[in-house]
Amino acid sequence: MSTETENEGPKVDVVDDAPSLLGKGGHGGVGDAVRSYLQRVRGGDMGPLPAVGGLVVLVVIFAAANPLFLTERNIANLFTQAAPLVTLGMALVFVLLLGEIDLSAGVTFGVAMGVFVKLTQPGGMSWPLALLLALGIGVAVGGFIGFFVARIGVPSFVVSLGLFLGLQGVMLVIIGAGGTYRLIPSPIRAIQNQNLPPWAGWTMLAVVLGVLYAVALLDRRRREKSGAPNPPATIMYAKLGVIAVLGAFVVFYLNQDRGTAARSLEGVPIVVPLVLLILMVGTYVLDRTRFGRYIYAIGGNTEAARRAGVNVTLVKWSAFVVCSVLAVVAGIFTVSKVGSADAAMGREIVLSGVAAAVVGGVSLFGGRGRLVHAVIGATVIAVITNGMGLLKFSAGANLAVTGGVLVLAATVDALARKRSGATGV
Template sequence: MSVNQETVLEHARLKQRPNWFKFDMRAYTMIGALMSIWILFSLLHDRFLSPTNLSNLFLQMSVTSILAIGMVLVIVAGQIDLSIGSIVGFTGGITAMLNVWYEWSTVPVILATLGAGAAIGFVQGWIIAYRAVPAFIVTLGGMLIFRGALFGTTGSVTIAPLTPSLKSIGQSYIGDVIGWVFGIIGLIVAGLLIIRKRRARAKFGFEVEPFAVSMLRLGVIGALIIGFVYLMNSYKGIPVPFVMVIVLALVFTFISRNTTFGRHIYAIGGNPEAARLSGINIKRRILLVFVLCNTLAAVAALVLTARLNAATMSAGQNYELDAIAACVIGGTSLMGGTGTIAGAIIGSLVMASLDNGMSLMNLESFWQYIVKGGILVLAVYLDIYSRQKKKA
């Protein structure tokens, strides 16, 4: 065998070896940007990485994160929703009116608010899916309609205060012991998922990553979980709204990855014509996507209204832009077919970190708009550039 043939065979063997630490440029860039933001603000202000400020940071990001979870599904399906900010304001107004004016108890108020969000999603989704009106137009109209409905139903006045049980949704914390229990459960679940993945690969004949690599992954995850619980317990505990974010993220990650509905959504966004020819009921899937997204907007409204202990006329304003930016920064493509819930959560954390850090620095509010707008444009540019590079 010649030297050239041996070299070719060696290259082929190396190419076939699995890369257990495969480099995902977009994911590492996003995490690197978040770490850079945290390091920069910690150098500029010594309170940024304090337990108190980090607790407030995770509390502040909760509403955007919940909205981003729903927005990921919409964008992955090749649609857009510009109305969720106004839906947050309108359904938050419903929450406060029922609780303060009509003295409804907490559970009926929650059910009514979620029902209102689901009904709005059904109407908007039906117009988009079954009457073929572009989502941009329908939700742009919805943004104006629901903002006006908020002003009309509340008389343009702030409604407060809420009852203590309803207020606790946005202002309470989980105690130290329960926080550590949740942390241990999270670590156990992470270990079980890694074991399940290894067994699944072995079952279907795929090469399994070395055991040491799996343990290293688990060690990194465990360190993050333990560090997070320790920091939160150093202040008041884990904020309840952030626990809601974690639960919703896990549920919708499972839906998007492990259900037929989730696979259909990615197929519709990636290639609508191929999805139609495959027998996917596109209209029904699009309708359900908007129902889920607007229901999550109602969940965000509950959290925001409870945290503020009031329904205000400016509640939810521009939140749709923050949610879209969080999704795009987190790797969701505006072209559809690509995006993850975890990426959107990290994108929300990036946005919240910028807001929090610049507020600590007492920068004028216009700088926050300029910086966030610039990051959004950069994220879209990177998405388009990476797509063009793949095609080339």
């Protein structure tokens, strides 16, 4: 829902839809909040609810079918497998919220990682400088797409598809057909192959809960100061409680020894706090900055946002840059996991990234969705891949199931928008 003020331009209320929960200036209770939520669901605004339900069903099915699915080793492996897809899904949210798309995000990180790995071969430059150059490639590609989309008016599908094809040629020039570079700097390899000490996992959980609690309190104080109604404090504590319980379960589980008799292996993978940091910073940007509010406003109604004084060109341009840079970060996680870069890197994952966002509840039509929805959707896809792999299904069957889930999610999104328009929610 977007609003408009005289000095700041359009805004998007992203704080749990408090006015609809409590009524104007009210102090409703938990019952009012639950009834309001159910009303939104009946009106078509289901958010990530279908993805969460599907995730629970998938976990139950795979756990029943194969006892190895819920072992400490496989859960840790699931987190590291999902990290690149989760990050790429979050990257694509920034452009999907605008009603745009970036089909080149995967090959963008492929080119960036090809340059990075080639430059860090023995006798090459230091890995921090090479990493900055790789991130610079993300900035350049995002700026290129943003220029043609925002300034020239070329559809993002066409521009990014052109780059999807063209950057594959660049990869062949950099690495060569069938070529592979393997010597990844040890600090980069550690991201996906090393773990935090057990105590650091608990510290990470405490920091996350502390930050979420502080942000929630500041948000409530801001709303009180502005005279806006607050949702019940019970809802806030319930959400924190659920996060605390789930987080404690994951940390405890990953802190168990999952190694062999010859080598101990325990702790949360290093990539996990890095993904959480991206999620928290990105969520703050989208939910509580003017840039984020403008993205939602443009995705909801571009012309209305322009007439309200939003620099639509700059916002779109910036969103594509953010998307490409985060795509390069997903590439860092990928080369850390596989230990190499080749000419085919990134060709397929971008479609899975779009699928992750859509499955999680981000609308393809723009204006609706959050970063955490992409995380949930990417987890669904990662669970499908992991579980079907344990059950010895073929890659073809895995792709067929993932494609079916994507079509189902897109159908739910379309029906939800139609129902929302019909009910006026």
